[in-house]
Amino acid sequence: MASIIDLSTRIATNTTLLNTYLTEHNLPFPSFDISAPIDLLPPSTTPPEILSARQQIINDTSALHNLLLGPREHIMSTYQPISMISPKAITQFRLVHSFPVGSETSFSALAAHAGISQKHLTKLIRHGIVAHNLFAEPKPGVIVHSAATKLLAENEGIHNWVEYATHEHWIASYHAVEAMRQYPGSGEPNNSGFSLANQTDKSMFGFYSTPGNEKRLERFAKVMRFITRRPELGPELAVDAFDWKGLPEGGKVVDVGGSHGLVSIELSKNFSQLEFVVQDLDESVVRGAESKMPEEVKDRVKFMVHDFFTEQPVKGADVYFLRAVLHNWSDEYAVRILRNLIPGLKRGSKIVVNDVVLADVGTYKDKSAELWARVSDLTQVVLQNSGDREIGDYIKLFEAADERLKYKEAKPMPGSTRLWIIVAEWEGTDS
Ligand SMILES: C[S@@+](CC[C@H](N)C(=O)[O-])C[C@H]1O[C@@H](n2cnc3c(N)ncnc32)[C@H](O)[C@@H]1O
Structure with a gap:
């Protein structure tokens, strides 16, 4: 572990580099003031060495911070269940929408909006300010937006x-350890923290699709759409991730579990020779996505309600694409998903998996990269009793699905620090 002097020297060097870049490019300096930009540095136009300097500062300041706390204070300050309570209240009561950005409000007005006592509201907001930069209190009793609440107000x-x-994930995580204890070795998706928390015998996806849960399904679908659009996971990254150009005129791609079809829409705009079928389980998600299709690609991107645990109805496509799908399912279920594709496959059809891949221990670029991977992995455990996989695990899935399904290659998706492309090809006869 680096010493505090080494860390602080490196922090100073990298901070100088970053500061010079911001100054020379006339860019705003880091701030939570209301005028601060959403992202400090635009990822698409910032040189990699500046992005890397910023990341190094983040890693090193965190390491320095922890070292200076020491083990006892580090433990006491890290495990704070209270941390989620202020963002939960602020979003649940939609407090960021209760007064315009740029104006001010009072605790009594916020309490009236939330329908809770002013005493409780004041405690929640003051925690949100100090713990999360949610709102600011420039004068006692006067509440204004910060850059963080402005972002929440303006970005649904x-x-x-x-x-x-702060609602679903938090309570599911709390129940996950009990689920592990109750169901050791289970690969059943309903033996999860999510299912335990919701007292249901359904998996998360089954639960959301149950009548009465429409609002929660809608929120989950919106969250998925939001996550998919983040720069490090954005649908545009799929464009260079595979040789789509090499597919023939009229070539067909089936986007299995494709949700709102953001990736297919992006690909269709870039590869005019291709046709896409986006499949998803839920009728309302599929119909909602269909109604919002961009006019220019409407003819080449079709939607279909399809349960991937049943036989694939689209026969002879060139690619069956599964993005962020297999990691939602334990091995036994993932093998069933792959097997259900087989009746659709023709000789040479490819199964292209676009998913998180866990690296070998000790090979992560830095601690934040590893932490992201561990969080992603455990999130799948918590929600669906599944988890992320290493490359070798994917190869085993293909082998278990059918010996004629041959693993071809795996590579990190260009531009993404998180997702990989893993390709298998059907070497059997046309099904
Ligand atoms: C994590 S999301 C990924 C969505 C999309 N591929 C993307 O990358 O944005 C998983 C998707 O699988 C869908 N799904 C879950 N169970 C399914 C099933 N049995 N059949 C088809 N789709 C399903 C969900 O509705 C959800 O849209």
Whole structure:
């Protein structure tokens, strides 16, 4: 582990580099003031060495911070269940929408909006300010927006994400350890923290699709759409991830579990020779996505309600694409998903998996990269009793599905620090 002097020297060097870049390019300096930009540095136009300097500062300041706390204070300050309570209240009561950005409000007005006592509201907001930069209190009793609450007020996607995190994900995570204890070795998706928390015998996806849960399904679908659009996971990254150009005129791609079809829409705009079928389980998600299709690709991107645990109805497509689908399912279920594709496959059809891949221990670029992977992995455990996989695990899935399904290659998706492309090809006869 680096010493505090090494860390602080590296922080100073990298901060100088970043500061010079911001100054020379006339860019705003880091801030949570209301005028601050959403992202400090635009990822698409910032040189990699500047992005890397920023990341290094983040890693090193966190390491320095923890070292200076020491083990006892580090533990006491890290595990704070209270941390989620203020963002939960702020999103649940939609407080960021209760007064315009740029104006001010009072605790009594916020309490009236939320329908809770002013005493409780004040405690929640003051925690949100100090713990999360949610709102600011420039003078006692006067509440204004910060850059963070401005973002929540203006971006429904991120508002949904915080609401989902502090309502659904939080309580599911709490129950996950008990689910592990109750169902050791189970690969059943309903033996999860999510199912335990919701006292249901259905998996998360089954639960959301149950009548009465429409609002929660809608929120989950919006969260998925928001996550899919993040720069490190964006649908545009799929364009260079595979040799789509090499597919023939009229070539067909089936986007299995494709949700709102954001990736297919992006690909269709770039590869005019291709046709797409986006399949998803839920009728309302599929119909909603269909109604919002961009006019220019409407003819080449079709939607279909399809349960991937039943036989694939689209026969002879060139590619069956599964993005962020297999990691939702344990091995036994993932093999069933792959087997159900087989009746659709022709000789040479490819199964293209676009998913998170866990790296070998000790090979992560830095601690934040590893932490992201561990969080992603455990999230799948919590929600669906599944988990992320290493490359070798994917190869085993293909082998278990059918010996004629041959693993071809795996590579990190260009431009993404998180997702990989894993390709298998059908070497049997046309099904
Ligand atoms: C994590 S999301 C990924 C969505 C999309 N591929 C993307 O990358 O944005 C998983 C998707 O699988 C869908 N799904 C879950 N169970 C399904 C099933 N049995 N059949 C078809 N789709 C299903 C969900 O509705 C959801 O849209």
